[in-house]
Amino acid sequence: MNNKAIITSALPYANGEIHLGHVASTYLPADVTTRFLKLNGVEAYYVCASDDFGTPILIQSEKEGKTPSEYVAHWNKRDYDDFTAFNIKFDFFYKTSSPENIAFVQDVFKKLNDSGHIYQKEIIQFYCKNDNKFLPDRYVKGVCPYCMAEDQYSDLCEKCGRVPEEITDPKCSLCGQPPTKEKTNHYFYRLTTFGNDLSKWLDGNEHLQKDVKKYVQNWITSGLIDWDITRDIPWGVPVPLEGAEGKVFYGWFDNHLAYISTAMKFLDDKGINGKEFWNSADIYHFIGKDIVYHHYLFLTSMRLGLQNEYKLPDFIPTRGHLTLQGKKISKSRNWYIGLKQFLEYYPADYLRFYLVSINPYSQDDLNFDWDDFTTRINSELIGNLGNFINRALGFTKKTFEGIVPETEKFDEKDSEAEKRINCLATDVGSLMEQNHLDRALKKIMEFSSHFNQYFQHKEPWKKGPGTANCVFLSVNATRSLAIAMFPFMPESSEEIWKQLGLEETVENNSWKDMSEMKIHPGHILGESAPLFVKVEKTDIEKHKTGLGPAE
RNA sequence: AGCGGGGUGGGGAAGUCAGGUCAUCCCGGCGGGCUCAUAACCCGCAAAUCAGUAGUUCAAAUCUACUCCCCGCUACCA
Numbered sequence: 197m198n199n200k201a202i203i204t205s206a207l208p209y210a211n212g213e214i215h216l217g218h219v220a221s222t223y224l225p226a227d228v229t230t231r232f233l234k235l236n237g238v239e240a241y242y243v244c245a246s247d248d249f250g251t252p253i254l255i256q257s258e259k260e261g262k263t264p265s266e267y268v269a270h271w272n273k274r275d276y277d278d279f280t281a282f283n284i285k286f287d288f289f290y291k292t293s294s295p296e297n298i299a300f301v302q303d304v305f306k307k308l309n310d311s312g313h314i315y316q317k318e319i320i321q322f323y324c325k326n327d328n329k330f331l332p333d334r335y336v337k338g339v340c341p342y343c344m345a346e347d348q349y350s351d352l353c354e355k356c357g358r359v360p361e362e363i364t365d366p367k368c369s370l371c372g373q374p375p376t377k378e379k380t381n382h383y384f385y386r387l388t389t390f391g392n393d394l395s396k397w398l399d400g401n402e403h404l405q406k407d408v409k410k411y412v413q414n415w416i417t418s419g420l421i422d423w424d425i426t427r428d429i430p431w432g433v434p435v436p437l438e439g440a441e442g443k444v445f446y447g448w449f450d451n452h453l454a455y456i457s458t459a460m461k462f463l464d465d466k467g468i469n470g471k472e473f474w475n476s477a478d479i480y481h482f483i484g485k486d487i488v489y490h491h492y493l494f495l496t497s498m499r500l501g502l503q504n505e506y507k508l509p510d511f512i513p514t515r516g517h518l519t520l521q522g523k524k525i526s527k528s529r530n531w532y533i534g535l536k537q538f539l540e541y542y543p544a545d546y547l548r549f550y551l552v553s554i555n556p557y558s559q560d561d562l563n564f565d566w567d568d569f570t571t572r573i574n575s576e577l578i579g580n581l582g583n584f585i586n587r588a589l590g591f592t593k594k595t596f597e598g599i600v601p602e603t604e605k606f607d608e609k610d611s612e613a614e615k616r617i618n619c620l621a622t623d624v625g626s627l628m629e630q631n632h633l634d635r636a637l638k639k640i641m642e643f644s645s646h647f648n649q650y651f652q653h654k655e656p657w658k659k660g661p662g663t664a665n666c667v668f669l670s671v672n673a674t675r676s677l678a679i680a681m682f683p684f685m686p687e688s689s690e691e692i693w694k695q696l697g698l699e700e701t702v703e704n705n706s707w708k709d710m711s712e713m714k715i716h717p718g719h720i721l722g723e724s725a726p727l728f729v730k731v732e733k734t735d736i737e738k739h740k741t742g743l744g745p746a747e
Numbered sequence: 748a749g750c751g752g753g754g755u756g757g758g759g760a761a762g763u764c765a766g767g768u769c770a771u772c773c774c775g776g777c778g779g780g781c782u783c784a785u786a787a788c789c790c791g792c793a794a795a796u797c798a799g800u801a802g803u804u805c806a807a808a809u810c811u812a813c814u815c816c817c818c819g820c821u822a823c824c825a
Contacts, residue, residue, distance in 0.1 A: 206825055214825095221825045250823070332823070406764075411751060411820085418750090423822090447823065484825030493822090516752095517825065525824090554760085560752065561819065568759065571774055579787065587784040594783070638761085638772080652789040657782070726785055 197629065200477035201240040203230045204455045206487060207247035207292065210271035211256050214278045214535045216564055217484075217518040217525045220551045225513060225633055226482035227284045228552060231683035232628045235707040239477075241287040243462055245454045246272040248293035249432040250447040251332055255370065264431045268293060278535045282544045283686050288462035292454040300457035301450040302436040304502065309437075313386050313501045319424070323378040324368040330428040331368055331375055338363035383435065385423040385449070390497040391416050397496060403511045407559060408485075412492040423494065425449040452495045455481065456506050471506070480511040485559045488514055513631050516561040518551075520743065531743060533564075541739065542573075542731070545685035549577050552684055553638070557631045566736045573731045581644045582728045584651065585677065588670035589695055589724040591656060598697075598721040600671055601664035610665045613650050614713075616643060617669070617676050621711040624680055633684075640680050647673045671696070671721070672713045678702055679710035688727055697722035 205226040208214060214223075226242060233240040248268040257267035268291070276289050291297070308314050322331040329335075337347055368375045395416050398409050425446050426435055432444025456474065463470035483491050491512055499508050518525060525532045538547060550569050553576075554562045592598060606614065620643055627636035647670060654666040678692040682702045693702045697720055 208825085209823090218825045223825085252823075407751075414750060415822085421822090482825095485820075486824055488820090489822050515825080516819080524819095527824095556761090558752085559819085563759095565759085568774090571759090574785095576773070578785065583784060583787055585784095587788080591783040635761085642772090648784095648788060649790095651783080652781075655781080655783090728785080730785065 197233075197236060197238060198476075198478040199238055200473060201230075201233050201238050201480060202455075202459050202474060202477050203233075203240060203242040203480045203482070204459075205242075205244055205482040206484060207245050207451050207454060208271075208275050209250075209252070210246040210248050210268040210275070210291075211253050212271070212527065214275055215525065215527075215532045216520070216535060216538060216547070216551070217532070219279075219282060219284070219535055219547075220518040220555055220562065220564070221484040221515040222482050223279060223284050224282075224548060224551055225515060225555065225631075226480070228548075228633050228683045229480065229482075229513075229628070229631065231285070231686065232625075232707070235679070235682065235703075235705065236625075237706060241459065241462065242285065243288045243290070243455070243458045244286050245290040245292055245294070245297070245458045246275055247447065247451045247454075248272070248291050249444070249450060251335065251427070251429055251431075254429055254431040265293070278539075281539050282535055282547070285686075288458060290454070290458040290461065292451050294454075294457070294461070296461045297450065297454045297457040298433050300460070301433045301445060301453050304453055304498070305445070305449075306436060307505075308385070308498070308501045311501065311503075313389070314425075315384055315386065315422075316381055317384055318379055318381050320377050321380055321428075322366060322368075322375040324371065324373060324375045326371045326373045327368060329370075330378070330380060331370075332427065335369045336363065336366050336375060337369045338366040380428055381440075381443075382424050383426045383440070383443075385425050385497070385501075387420045387423045387493065387497055390493075390500055391420050393500050394493060394496060397500075397508060398492070401508075401510070405512075405514055405558065408488060408492070408512070408514050411488065411559075415489070415493065420493070448490050448494055449498075452481075452490065453498075475507045478510045479507060480513065481509050482513050482515075485514055485516050488559075511631070513557065514559055515555060515557070516559050519561055519563045521565055521740070522563055533743070541735070543687065543728075545688045546573050546577070546728075546731070548685055549573070549637070552633050554634070556634050566740050570731045570733060570736050573728075576641060578728045578730055580641055580648065581677070581681075582726065584644050584648045584670075585674050585692060585695075586724070586726050587651060588647070588667075588674050589721060592667050592671055592721055593724055595656070595659070595663075596667060600715055600717050600719040600721070601667055602717040603665050603668045604662070606665060607662060609650060609653060610662070610669060613647065613669045613673065616646055617673055617713065618711050620676050620680060621708045625707060628683070637684055640677065640684075643673070643680070644677060668713075668715075668717065671719075672715050675715055676710040679705050679707065691727055695722050695724045 203226050205222040208218065230240050230242040246268060253268060254264055257264045260267065272291050279286065322336045324331055366375055367373065395413060398404065398412060426443045427446050428443060433450045435443045435445060459474060460470035463473050481491055496508055499506055520531055520533065523531055550572055553572060592600065624636045624639045627639060651666065651670055654662055656663040656666040674692060675696055675698070678689045678696065679702055682689040689702050696715065
């Protein structure tokens with residue numbers, strides 16, 4: 197394991213609230229991984245930023261009668277607050293509209309331009325005279341020339357799935373008027389020249405997911421096309437060239453550069469040489485499967501174009517999308533759950549536990565189901581894990597006045613239990629290193645389940661021989677659980693630590709510490725109480741009916 | 748249309764890349780136990796020709812070919 201790491205997650209677009217889908221695929225896996233790396237002594241920094249520029253934000257801010265800056269400032273704060281409430285702990289959360297990022301993007305553009313990766317081309321684009329705007333693809337709707345479906349985007353027909361050469365009967369999606377076609381000058385990035393290098397990089401990087409690699413290789417094989425990197429709107433990073441007044445960069449040219457500019461700002465402020473750190477660290481970009489194209493091709497080709505001044509990603513953990521009760525999340529149909537809203541119902545750790553446990557390390561979609569959530573919380577988190585901790589600590593309190601007793605000679609069951617503790621750090625850790633967070637969590641649950649069995653079979657309540665060993669090992673296993681759980685459920689983990697009567701915080705331990713027996717006979721436990729409250733089915737029914745179109 | 752991923756006891760999933768050690772886990776059903784614990788926990792039972800067909804192999808849920816279903820992506824949705 198590299199002793200330095202920079203972790204990023206896809207930048208939240210600053211035009212709406214964070215919902216369960218966002219955190220499931222990107223922010224939570226990144227946060228869990230960062231916490232794990234930090235426990236392992238890795239100097240790891242998790243940085244993120246709001247993605248502030250682009251046409252949708254410009255249009256929405258106009259509708260709300262705000263300036264774009266006011267508008268994005270609002271969402272930047274709101275997103276950060278929501279993340280914080282969910283215990284997503286960024287080392288630094290910044291914005292793509294920061295002066296540092298704007299300067300960085302312009303500098304990158306100049307370098308790419310100087311080395312011949314950029315060219316200008318006149319193109320013809322839809323223009324709406326009524327709205328006074330050039331209309332990017334998404335803002336023109338019309339009839340699909342293949343299947344005659346109406347009201348389709350000009351760049352993709354949702355009915356037949358085909359990409360029209362030219363849409364029939366085009367309309368401006370803002371005002372409904374037919375747009376005109378106007379000539380405009382745009383800048384293009386020579387993505388085509390990077391095909392071979394991208395392909396080589398994909399093959400050579402063994403950390404990337406196989407299925408994603410295949411997917412990207414397919415794109416490369418079928419032929420890349422040069423990439424239009426500018427737009428004619430007033431809200432973005434200005435193109436720093438004479439004659440390019442009024443033009444800004446396309447959002448995907450500037451937003452991922454904020455990974456670097458944000459990290460540089462953070463590190464330099466800390467007195468660390470940012471570039472040096474970046475190039476000697478493991479770079480992780482956590483994303484959802486919808487932006488594979490941008491991260492595997494745009495982002496990487498730009499770094500290649502800069503001749504690796506900033507190294508390419510080592511890991512791009514790519515996960516699928518969350519569906520809700522089996523259906524695609526959709527804000528317009530009110531088929532989504534806001535993060536803030538969810539946290540008004542249940543503690544952050546419930547959601548963290550549930551989302552990690554259903555989320556594999558793959559592009560497969562995962563499903564949020566209220567009934568499934570209920571059983572997983574009630575029977576696994578509470579019935580298995582919470583129950584073991586509660587009985588271990590409660591029994592010690594009751595029978596030994598909270599003082600860990602002297603041990604005797606271990607019998608076979610004790611030795612097996614001891615072995616489990618000794619192996620836990622490696623068993624769980626190796627899965628974490630491979631990004632299999634769901635399996636790692638499952639290992640923790642197996643550990644806890646084993647201790648429920650152990651406790652049962654030792655029957656300490658009969659107070660026969662071996663009772664002291666059972667208590668000693670169970671209390672130590674509880675401590676192990678607290679450390680192992682920390683990346684997943686930090687609040688509960690700290691609570692267990694307190695109940696164990698241990699000093700400081702879980703955060704100050706190292707990962708491998710969980711496999712040692714650091715609670716010795718004579719140790720006095722703190723106050724204990726059940727960690728979790730069960731999920732009530734009647735509440736769940738209410739939450740279910742809150743979904744879907746309002747009455 | 749192209750590309751990608753799936754179909755595993757009644758429900759939900761893991762296992763498939765590296766074939767045998769494998770049919771596992773959670774819920775549900777049935778029977779028993781225990782009482783430290785949040786009607787929790789522990790033990791046992793019933794229930795799957797691992798979508799279908801053909802093939803490779805001493806051996807297939809796992810590899811190959813074809814077929815039938817489902818889902819996702821396709822360049823401004825995490």
